[in-house]
Amino acid sequence: MAILEASHLVKRFGAVTAVRDLSLTVREGEVVGLLGPNGAGKSTTLHMLLGLITPDAGGIELFGLELARHRTEALSQVNFAASYVDLPGVLRVHEVLDVFARLYALRRPRERVAEVIELFELGAIARRRVLGLSSGQRTRVQLAKALLNAPRLLVLDEPTANLDPDAGDRIRGLLSRLARENGSAMLITSHNMREVERMCDRIHFMADGLVVATGSAEELAGRYEAEDLEEVFLKVARG
């Protein structure tokens, strides 16, 4: 079943067409990568899929519901994390999670907050203010917040940007485990090709506002006669 179906999306910012005629799907339980060079239109695409900005043309269906007409219901089953979205710095980690648990109107907010604190090993920093956390710790808090409502679709914009290799590796392992155990679908942007090879079942390659290639890392490597995804990326990006 398609968790997400976007068809023929267009988004312009003045004279710039950031996304032109973009279609993509994410199926149940799938981890899908959205790749492409800087300025290809990845973040703009994610922001349309999350209802943060409105497409100039095209349609978005989440769980079979048209986003434009069933916004609240569709988005209640989605969550998002990105390194560029700040958390309220003066709050303590557990307070941030409490606030979001209530915003999401969870039925058992306290229990769920305790669960994600354990899942992301946040116990030792739960009483610390967000302001003083390292970027790796902040990423874990961001992801814990994004998992609070047990989303059927988790959208991650460069989830491991700013992380050292060890922290990045731990987060990738945790996300892969979550996808396997919970069956939640994920849509991920990343500039780390090894990360995408490791995590993603399928990849949509974007260039200049369009999806120019779709397939698994192996399929794409075969199609582009490339050693690996890094080489595919260079071939796609350089036309």
Ligand SMILES: Nc1ncnc2c1ncn2[C@@H]1O[C@H](COP(=O)(O)OP(=O)(O)OP(=O)(O)O)[C@@H](O)[C@H]1O
């Ligand atoms: N709010 C905006 N106003 C004007 N132009 C914008 C806006 N948002 C994005 N753009 C432009 O749209 C194009 C696509 O940007 P977008 O951020 O979606 O690319 P991206 O693929 O996410 O890039 P990166 O890999 O650098 O994050 C770029 O040319 C960008 O300058």
